[in-house]
Amino acid sequence: MDISTYCNAGCPQCHRTNNDNIGKKVDWLPLIQWHLNDFKKAFPKEQIDNIKEFHFCGTWGDPVMNRDIFEILKYICDTNDYTRVSIDTNGSLRNEDFWWNIGVAFGERLRVVFAIDGINQEMHNIYRRYTSLDKILSNMEILSKTQAKAHSQTIIFKHNENYIEEIKQLAYAHGSKRHVQVISDRFNNIYNGVYEGDKRKYKDENGKEFFLERANNKKLKGGSIDGLGMELSKNVSCRWALPRNEVVINPDGQVLPCCFHANRFFYLRTQTNTEKYEWEMKERFNSYYDNYIDNLQSYNVFHTPLSKIMTSEFFTETLPKSIQGDNPAKLCIKNCSNRTKNKHQFRLVNETA
Numbered sequence: 226m227d228i229s230t231y232c233n234a235g236c237p238q239c240h241r242t243n244n245d246n247i248g249k250k251v252d253w254l255p256l257i258q259w260h261l262n263d264f265k266k267a268f269p270k271e272q273i274d275n276i277k278e279f280h281f282c283g284t285w286g287d288p289v290m291n292r293d294i295f296e297i298l299k300y301i302c303d304t305n306d307y308t309r310v311s312i313d314t315n316g317s318l319r320n321e322d323f324w325w326n327i328g329v330a331f332g333e334r335l336r337v338v339f340a341i342d343g344i345n346q347e348m349h350n351i352y353r354r355y356t357s358l359d360k361i362l363s364n365m366e367i368l369s370k371t372q373a374k375a376h377s378q379t380i381i382f383k384h385n386e387n388y389i390e391e392i393k394q395l396a397y398a399h400g401s402k403r404h405v406q407v408i409s410d411r412f413n414n415i416y417n418g419v420y421e422g423d424k425r426k427y428k429d430e431n432g433k434e435f436f437l438e439r440a441n442n443k444k445l446k447g448g449s450i451d452g453l454g455m456e457l458s459k460n461v462s463c464r465w466a467l468p469r470n471e472v473v474i475n476p477d478g479q480v481l482p483c484c485f486h487a488n489r490f491f492y493l494r495t496q497t498n499t500e501k502y503e504w505e506m507k508e509r510f511n512s513y514y515d516n517y518i519d520n521l522q523s524y525n526v527f528h529t530p531l532s533k534i535m536t537s538e539f540f541t542e543t544l545p546k547s548i549q550g551d552n553p554a555k556l557c558i559k560n561c562s563n564r565t566k567n568k569h570q571f572r573l574v575n576e577t578a
Contacts (some may be wrong), residue, residue: 226279226474227487228259228297230286234315235354237427237437238411238486241285247354247423248430253495254285257476261293261300267526273304282313284488285476295327302331305563311336314377314423316364317356324364328371338373338403339365344391352383352437354429362399369400377401381408381445383438389445393575404575412439459564462558464550472535477525480534482530482544485560511554513547 232239233289236245253336253555268276279301283290288294289312310331316339328335328488343349349358369375373417381389391402412423423439451480465471465482469528472480473487481487489509496502506518517539523526524539534540558564 226281227283227285227476228264228281228294229283229287229288229291230476231256231290232253232283232286232315233290233318234287234354234356235430236315236355238352238409238425239576240492245428246430246432250546252281255476255495258291259293259476261296263527264293264297267474268301268531270304272531273301273308275389276305276308279310280311280313282311284484285491287314288312288319289314295323295330298327298331299336301336309336311338313338314576315353315357316342316361319364321367322529324367325371328368328373332372333374336376337368338376338378338405339396340380341377341392341401342379343385343398344388344395344479348385348388352380352382353534362395365396365401366399369402374402375400376403376405378405378407380408381440383440386440406445406466406575407435408440408442409443410439432435459562461548461553461561463548463557463561466545470535472531472540474526478525479521480524480526480531482540485556486554489556498565509554509556511547511552514544516543568578 230241230250232241232250235242237244237247241250241254243251245282247331281294291297292313301310312335314337316337316471321422334349335403340356341349341358342353343351343358346358349356365377366374371389375544379385379392379396380391385392389406393406396404412425425437426434427437428434463483472482475487475491477491479487479494481490486496489505493502493505506514523537526534526536548557553562
């Protein structure tokens with residue numbers, strides 16, 4: 226779930242960051258924040274009873290920026306005795322009291338993943354701009370002293386690829402029990418008509434240019450797609466179609482099968498260029514989304530119960546046939562097969578004893 230498009234950070238490869246001024250968000254992104262009453266409307270008790278876990282992981286913002294995050298978690302846990310909650314955050318938010326209180330309140334039902342991208346502030350700040358490594362480590366350590374699960378993740382680039390082991394040990398020393406390492410695959414883009422390959426240019430808040438470079442793939446030994454043990458092939462390797470019975474919910478309440486679909490769909494839905502929107506919808510999603518687009522409220526949790534959305538023809542027949550057929554949606558081919566993309570975002574998962 227994406228319940229906030231607000232963020233304190235300015236990570237250069239984040240979808241919300243303005244590449245020409247990483248101190249700002251992209252102009253077209255609306256500022257959205259779910260309040261507790263919004264969440265209750267989307268998820269009354271009868272819907273929460275069907276849900277194993279809520280995973281708050283923001284593509285367009287950090288979930289801990291949501292001012293009602295504690296109250297939302299409390300509502301979930303008070304409503305149902307077994308539903309779990311997890312949060313992915315940059316971790317440089319709130320104070321130690323917040324992290325202690327949230328860990329004590331939700332205990333073993335809560336998992337939090339903190340972002341640690343360097344062995345010191347200078348290295349960490351190259352990508353994780355406007356965040357404090359010391360604060361992240363302190364917040365994670367405080368949470369780890371409760372019954373909640375403290376985990377961590379590192380995004381690997383050229384500038385930190387030789388410090389993978391040191392970063393992992395730093396995370397363990399501050400309470401992390403599970404550390405995930407992933408090489409950024411957000412390169413090979415065309416920006417302002419220029420192909421940038423494995424080295425991409427950005428501008429900071431003062432207009433100064435800097436670069437991020439892709440890490441050497443061999444620096445990460447082992448790993449698999451999203452940690453699921455799947456390898457790329459001509460066929461689409463889809464985590465949603467396993468089936469995991471898992472979906473992504475965008476800030477506007479739209480329900481999509483995975484982040485690749487959800488991110489692009491949210492971007493296209495917020496554009497004012499209708500010609501570009503219509504072309505990209507056809508280009509990225511093929512005809513599989515025709516009925517979905519014509520009936521958006523039928524796939525939005527503010528208008529339709531999630532259980533009904535999950536049992537709709539779109540999710541039970543249309544998408545599975547697309548993935549298993551000879552002509553999947555182009556987003557699936559691009560991101561989860563090797564037909565057009567040989568380099569992929571592999572994850573290596575390590576756990577402490």
